[in-house]
Amino acid sequence: MMRIAVDAMGGDNAPKAIIEGVVLAKKNFPDIEFQLYGKEAEIRKYLDDEKNVKIIHTDEKINSDDEPVKAIRRKKQASMVLAAQAVKDGEADAIFSAGNTGALLAAGLFIVGRIKGVERPGLMSTLPVMGKDQGFDMLDLGANADNKAEHLLQYGILGSFYAKNVRNITNPKVGLLNNGTEETKGSELTKKAFQLLSAEPSINFIGNVEARELLNGVADVVVTDGFTGNAVLKSIEGTALNLMALLKDAIKDSGTKGKMGAFFMKDSLYSLKDALDYSRYGGAVLFGLKAPVIKTHGATGPEAVANTIKQIHTMLETNVVGDLVTQFETGTIAPEVQSD
Known part of the structure; x- marks a missing residue:
């Protein structure tokens, strides 16, 4: 079973658009467990059922105008931070958010971590x-x-x-x-x-x-x-x-x-x-990290969320990040980057 940690409170239309997108994706991907981080009562409003769904309640979230690095360090119980931590701890295989882009980049770098040999992960x-x-x-x-x-x-x-x-x-x-x-x-x-x-x-x-x-x-x-x-x-x-x-x-x-x-x-x-x-192709990947970290537009709708989940499913199915980690960390493909 694939496990995707979803920042249910991230984005302009959260949690409605995020959860409705998850509901769409559930129909096509019964092999995914959706871990939904956010306000439990708000999340449940938009779920049709809770099969393959795990809700992790938190009242805290990162806002669009929060300073990214400070928010990641100070809001330890924010939905995005908890989702990223789940990936780091091996409790989830990927993280998806439509929230603050800078904060998600910071969470990816400081919590999930970059692949050894990759100097600057790219979006x-x-x-x-x-x-x-x-x-x-x-x-x-x-x-x-x-x-x-x-x-x-x-x-x-x-x-x-x-x-x-x-x-x-x-x-x-x-x-x-x-x-x-x-x-x-x-x-x-x-x-x-x-x-x-x-x-x-x-x-x-x-x-x-x-x-x-x-x-x-x-x-x-x-x-x-x-x-x-x-x-x-x-x-x-x-x-x-x-x-x-x-x-x-x-x-x-x-x-x-x-x-x-x-x-x-x-x-x-x-x-x-x-x-x-x-x-329709999915979200933006912060590529070069130890696990898939995916961002979609803040104003995203349910269909775009479902497309992003499809993209993450393909990434996990093909083990693209795991293979990339192996190749970089064994030096198969790791061009040296000179430090300043």
Whole structure:
């Protein structure tokens, strides 16, 4: 039985959206025990039954405006902290939260712990590719504002490992996000990272890739520093939201003919919306830790929660983190990172 520790109180719509998502996932994954951390009475409101469910009551939670590291250290009984501690103690196999991102990163690093040999775990999401079911993995999306070239090399290795083992891509193409495809383009960071990635035999490095090509499927894995990755992610999110809003406004303003046309095109419009929705791939993984630590958007709904649980199930089923721990800690794949 797989065991997932769920921060039931994390997120804008908690615990309702979180528990309703768990209820959806329970139907498909009878081999998961859901450990729900939070206010017991609130959690029970949204459960259909308690089969394969364990509720761990706590009144304390980490708020969205809490300072992450202080919150983790001071709020020892917070739902997120207790869930992370369960993973550390071997009582759960993974942790999932829609709460404070910084706090979850801190809980992952300070409680769950990073894999020996991984200098900087990266936040990774699978993002959509237009016209294809297969998306691409991108990291770091904001776990680290500053990175060294050696970190980007490790992100290439981590992302490739995930794409192979979780997404079943045989020889994933790894690209380095840059302002041009030429080897000589970019900052000192990207130039050095290019050389390191080019020399790494365990990955299929295809060179520099530009941001405008990401949604065209130019690579299966894209690596960048956390500051840039977070900016790109939010640009993609904003573009998708604004595109759908513009289409909606255009239809409203187009009169009877436009509305009739939209009616006949509604299946295509829904397909476009689905194509731009990266939550269908699950949440963001803080990859490089000793166990799966997964984050979803604070405003997530039940379907996105269920998709994230499906993603965690695949990660546990394939033992991707366990295999990664073995390979890094035995030195099979562990490029040295020089200390400052």
